[in-house]
Amino acid sequence: MSDQNRVTTPFHSHATTHEVIDGVDLTGRRALVTGGGSGIGVETVRALAAAGADVTIATRNPAAAESVVRDLARDLARGPGGGPVRTAALDLSDLESVRAFAASWRGPLDILVANAGVMALPERQVTADGWEMQLATNYLGHFALTSGLHGNLKESGSARLVVVSSGAHRDVPFDFEDPHFERRAYDRWAAYGQSKTADVLLCVGARIWAGDGITANALNPGWISTNLQRHVDQDTMRAMGAIDADGEIIKTPYYKTPAQGAATSVLLAASPLVKGVTGRYFEDNQEAPVVTGAEDEQIVGGVAAHALDTEAADRLWEYASAVVR
């Protein structure tokens, strides 16, 4: 994407969810947020519900997410109110669960935020379908979900798919020869990065749905302290510059609160500023510039060309369609 055509918005990098959809009315719109029971997912749900949307949190543990729903309902009741929030069972690493979830959805779906994720599992784990766990959860499960809900998204007439990727995609092109680390040595960061490249490619591939009124965009939320980092030990967090010698979070320019981290998701899900925009990658509430490997040494932001490659996107779409069938 050339700089001239890049989508810009008036919002600064650390704007909160409320700022980016201030004045937007989502009454009558139905939204689904995977992993909406924790971290930036909660703030995504909060903002969409506050704007009036009817929101479903898709979670492995609906009973645990009920306390989140109660807290959100209490908070919304203190303000001008909002749309209903409910929970539903979904395990993205289990194709049967994804199929059952998609089959049970009735009527249109206006907003699908593919937010759930797992990062840096220390050992290679494999799902019942034989898929490497990070790719299964972060990408293949979401691909199966999105495909299973295609009819519902189409029924909306103007649906938005929002896929939460990560800056970790930048160093890792998708490996079509060995996506599940069956032949090469397992590397937890390469597995995470590959799954996040696949997330961006999912949005590029989804351009075939533009005629159905469906747009799809990916994003990097920034660096937010959440449960996501639970598999990363303190020494590694220190080496990454995320925490100091005492274990305190270092508030680099990339550090965000959950409500700031969720802002780009919410912008893409609901703002009129990105209406009709599809197949792009955003961060800090703006479309990100394409960066090369050489620049990557100095520039922390941006999207890698390998994640926007239409040939790779179509090849991956074909691969994923075959394996989730």
Ligand SMILES: NC(=O)c1ccc[n+]([C@@H]2O[C@H](COP(=O)([O-])OP(=O)(O)OC[C@H]3O[C@@H](n4cnc5c(N)ncnc54)[C@H](O)[C@@H]3O)[C@@H](O)[C@H]2O)c1
């Ligand atoms: N926190 C960050 O700094 C950061 C940076 C870049 C990208 N991200 C991405 O943001 C998204 C949200 O992460 P977060 O930081 O809020 O972390 P989080 O751990 O709080 O949230 C992730 C959610 O995904 C859910 N999940 C995991 N496996 C699942 C499965 N098999 N089925 C259904 N749900 C499952 C978890 O239960 C949890 O609710 C993730 O996709 C993550 O990769 C986060």
